[in-house]
Amino acid sequence: MFPANRGAAVPDSQIRALLEHADDRTLVERTVDGDIRAFEVLVRRHGPLMRAYATRILGSNDEADDVVQETFITAWAKLPTLENPALAKGWLMRIVSHKSIDRIRARRHHSSLDNLDVPAPDHHSPITAVEALSRSEALSQVLSELPTNQRRCWELKEFGDYSYAEIAEELDLPVSTIRGLLARARKTLIREMEAWR
Amino acid sequence: MTPPNMPDATSDWYLSDNEPGHLDGHTIEELNDYLDRGRVPANLSIDTSPACQIALASLERLSSAMSSLLQDEADRADVRDDSWVTAIMDGIVRDARSGRDIPLEHPSPHARLFVTEGAVRGLVRAAGDTVANLIVGRCRLDGDLATPGAPITIAINASIYRGESIPALAEQLRQTVAAALSAHTELTIAAIDVTIQNIYLTRHDPEIGQDTP
Numbered sequence: 016m017f018p019a020n021r022g023a024a025v026p027d028s029q030i031r032a033l034l035e036h037a038d039d040r041t042l043v044e045r046t047v048d049g050d051i052r053a054f055e056v057l058v059r060r061h062g063p064l065m066r067a068y069a070t071r072i073l074g075s076n077d078e079a080d081d082v083v084q085e086t087f088i089t090a091w092a093k094l095p096t097l098e099n100p101a102l103a104k105g106w107l108m109r110i111v112s113h114k115s116i117d118r119i120r121a122r123r124h125h126s127s128l129d130n131l132d133v134p135a136p137d138h139h140s141p142i143t144a145v146e147a148l149s150r151s152e153a154l155s156q157v158l159s160e161l162p163t164n165q166r167r168c169w170e171l172k173e174f175g176d177y178s179y180a181e182i183a184e185e186l187d188l189p190v191s192t193i194r195g196l197l198a199r200a201r202k203t204l205i206r207e208m209e210a211w212r
Numbered sequence: 213m214t215p216p217n218m219p220d221a222t223s224d225w226y227l228s229d230n231e232p233g234h235l236d237g238h239t240i241e242e243l244n245d246y247l248d249r250g251r252v253p254a255n256l257s258i259d260t261s262p263a264c265q266i267a268l269a270s271l272e273r274l275s276s277a278m279s280s281l282l283q284d285e286a287d288r289a290d291v292r293d294d295s296w297v298t299a300i301m302d303g304i305v306r307d308a309r310s311g312r313d314i315p316l317e318h319p320s321p322h323a324r325l326f327v328t329e330g331a332v333r334g335l336v337r338a339a340g341d342t343v344a345n346l347i348v349g350r351c352r353l354d355g356d357l358a359t360p361g362a363p364i365t366i367a368i369n370a371s372i373y374r375g376e377s378i379p380a381l382a383e384q385l386r387q388t389v390a391a392a393l394s395a396h397t398e399l400t401i402a403a404i405d406v407t408i409q410n411i412y413l414t415r416h417d418p419e420i421g422q423d424t425p
Contacts, residue, residue: 025341037347038410041371044350048333049309051301058300063286071282084300091304151284154277173278198241205270206226208277 031056043100046091058087061104065111068174071158072115072167082118086110105176112175116185119167150211157207165200168193225267236261243267247275314357316398327397329353336366339392343385345376349409355402363402366393371410382406 034042034056042060045053062083069079089110097106158166164186171177171185179197183190225234232239238258246258247268258264311329318325333351340348349369356362366389372381386404393401 025338030341033341033347036412037349038371038412040410041347041349041369044369045337045348047309048337048351049306049311049330050334050337051304051306054304055297055301058297062296062300063289064282067282067286067289071285080296084296084303087300088303092308149284150277151281154281155285158281173275174282194241201244201271201274202226202240205274206224208274209224209226209270 027052038101039103040101043094043097043103047095047100054087054091057090057103061107062087064104065107068108068170069111069115071170071174072112073118078118079115082111082114085114089114108175112171112177112185150208153211154204154208157204161200161203164188165196165203168196169200169204172197225263226270235263235267238264240267240271244271247271312353312357314353314399315360317360329357332393332397332399335392335396336368336389339389340368340370340385343381343388345373346381346385347371348385361398361400363400365402366404367407368404369407369409371412372408373412374414378408382408 030052034045034053037045037053037056039057039060042053042057046057065086066076066079066083069082070076073079073082086107090107094103097103158169161169167186168182171182172179177185179190179193182188183193186193188196225231225240228234235243236257238261243258243264246255251259258268309330311333313326313328314332316325316327332353336351337348340346340351347370349371350367351369352367353364354367355364357364368385368389370382370385372378385406389404390401393399
């Protein structure tokens, strides 16, 4: 009357396959209970997106790898405090944001964070040259060419799901400045996107 | 270029410095905030302006492009060896999850035996994983764990695949876990409560069923 058991000794590979099908909530719950295989599935599931995000913010793959690694080690320790396990992805992205911004602060003397509105590189007609690229690739290129602060605000808002006030706090800038930076970023992105369509 | 004194709703606001002149008196920020609020409460002036509708459509296109951009970049990233996963798994403190110590009875008054809560949860999980068409999530031990022999209630969250009988699978999980606990521990189990928290719609794409109550 019952479906067949998987058998008394379930091979590790079979458990891994099972966990790959599990939702985040289940994986977080198991991780909190000490199941390292569930945690590893979370790492593999969300790590690549987190790395892409950290790479955007930091502009470096190597540093992004470090940030993703630190993020997951923090996550393992802090996951029991996550109130809604289904929201793990956003929570992980938030930690990546913090850690990435911390690194930018640490290298502040090299960066233009204090230097509002560094002019964008003056090759703003790349869209015609990249017509063969996908929409994402083209947009990614436009995004990369935004002035640093505009780009950073935009990325925190779009990819990190930050509010204006949170961006202001993270970047130590007034909310009014954040609004202005986002408005300019939005306008440039739309102009380039519409030109490309 | 449209002079500010000759607003032309059909030309592109994003090529101009005079947004209100192109957007029937509105700014793109206003429109963006309107979108962020889910167009609630409805703004008749925006809703009836063709120029605003065109601009809103642009904003929505940008937003949808952005939401796929990062994933596309992640997908395009070079396939790496597994060392990044290994580095993470080597970095975590594994014994952080052992939980409370549960004393076990022992004939000698000088011997003190414990099993950790984490070990019991691991046992429950391993038993649950043998039940087909079901995935175990959280496992909680409720009761006076410090007193040997005190009754303990096990609360288990689980997900199942659509089409399976919830009562039958829950019962099978209960029996399997009870058998494992009785074979490997001396805990007094008062009850094993099973909560089915999610039903996966398909076996190969569980993400579709990810909306949990």
